[in-house]
Amino acid sequence: xxxxxxxxxxxxxxxxxxxxxxxxxxxxxxxxxxxxxxxxxxxxxxxxxxxxxxxxxxxxxxxxxxxxxxxxxxxxxxxxxxxxxxxxxxxxxxxxxxxxxxxxxxxxxxxxxxxxxxxxxxxxxxxxxxxxxxxxxxxxxxxxxxxxxxxxxxxxxxxxxxxxxxxxxxxxxxxxxxxxxxxxxxxxxxxxxxxxxxxxxxxxxxxxxxxxxxxxxxxxxxxxxxxxxxxxxxxxxxxxxxxxxxxxxxxxxxxxxxxxx
Numbered sequence: 216x217x218x219x220x221x222x223x224x225x226x227x228x229x230x231x232x233x234x235x236x237x238x239x240x241x242x243x244x245x246x247x248x249x250x251x252x253x254x255x256x257x258x259x260x261x262x263x264x265x266x267x268x269x270x271x272x273x274x275x276x277x278x279x280x281x282x283x284x285x286x287x288x289x290x291x292x293x294x295x296x297x298x299x300x301x302x303x304x305x306x307x308x309x310x311x312x313x314x315x316x317x318x319x320x321x322x323x324x325x326x327x328x329x330x331x332x333x334x335x336x337x338x339x340x341x342x343x344x345x346x347x348x349x350x351x352x353x354x355x356x357x358x359x360x361x362x363x364x365x366x367x368x369x370x371x372x373x374x375x376x377x378x379x380x381x382x383x384x385x386x387x388x389x390x391x392x393x394x395x396x397x398x399x400x401x402x403x404x405x406x407x408x409x410x411x412x413x414x415x416x417x418x419x420x421x422x423x424x425x426x427x428x429x430x431x432x433x434x435x436x437x438x439x440x441x442x443x444x445x446x447x448x449x450x451x452x453x454x455x456x457x458x459x460x461x462x463x464x465x466x467x468x469x470x471x472x473x474x475x476x
Contacts, residue, residue, distance in 0.1 A: 219245035223287035223330065224264065225278070227294025228255045230432060230457050235293045236263040238338040248285045250278045255296055272296055279328050289331045292426060295396075334424040342459060346451035349473040351466035354446060358413060358472065361385065362448045365415030366476050373419045379429060380416045382444065384408045397431075398438045405442025413446045414439060418453040431473075432457040433465055440469035451475035 222239060226232035226249045236247055240263075247264040249256070252272050261267045268281040282290060325332050336343065348354065354362070365383040368391075373379040378392030382404020389412055390404030401414050418429050431449060439447055449456075454475070456462055466473050 220288040221246040223282045223290040224249040225292045226256045231294040242338045332425045335428045344475040350463045351472040361413040369415045369417040384412045405444045410443040412444045415448040417450045429454040433461040436465040446472035
């Protein structure tokens with residue numbers, strides 16, 4: 216039996232929670248429990264963890280009580296919450312106190328109850344790509360130039376907390392991600408790019424990997440192909456490839472280049 220402490224998943228949407236649970240099991244992690252959110256978390260996650268509590272977004276007090284009851288000493292944030300549900304936030308008293316006191320997200324509330332928030336890349340190092348061509352068609356000089364330009368612009372917009380994704384074409388910025396998220400930014404930029412746009416996704420300066428990790432997945436590849444975006448550029452060592460095998464398959468089938476800088 217594993218002597219590792221219980222890990223609690225703060226499980227958002229998409230395949231990230233299941234990917235983490237699978238990797239943690241393979242690495243010999245101890246018990247896994249999950250705080251799941253109505254309208255967000257995939258119900259199938261219940262089959263991959265030892266205990267699950269369902270709650271609304273914003274029920275911080277309920278979540279911490281569940282973690283303490285299950286003996287969790289570490290927690291990890293995996294998966295996002297849809298922007299529309301953040302606007303439908305119905306916080307409990309503990310969350311209201313936290314929101315009123317903090318200017319930025321941090322792990323203080325969990326730490327007060329003896330729960331350490333760990334990096335969301337834990338157990339997932341093999342999904343962080345090295346620099347170079349990842350999959351899909353090989354790029355050309357035009358792609359390399361747009362990748363360099365877009366990377367520089369995305370680093371600046373992320374520094375300003377505007378967004379971490381930009382879409383460019385021949386030295387022109389077509390779209391900058393804001394609150395709508397990566398896929399919507401890709402759609403907007405792709406509509407203007409006439410089949411030659413390049414999407415670039417980066418990390419923020421001094422990104423705290425406990426709270427937010429840049430990710431792409433199969434849906435990102437499909438969205439790019441549908442929008443006429445020819446390539447996705449991600450930051451090497453800082454971007455998770457969730458659903459890696461399917462990403463490789465779709466990139467080849469849909470003719471979307473994926474590279475890391």
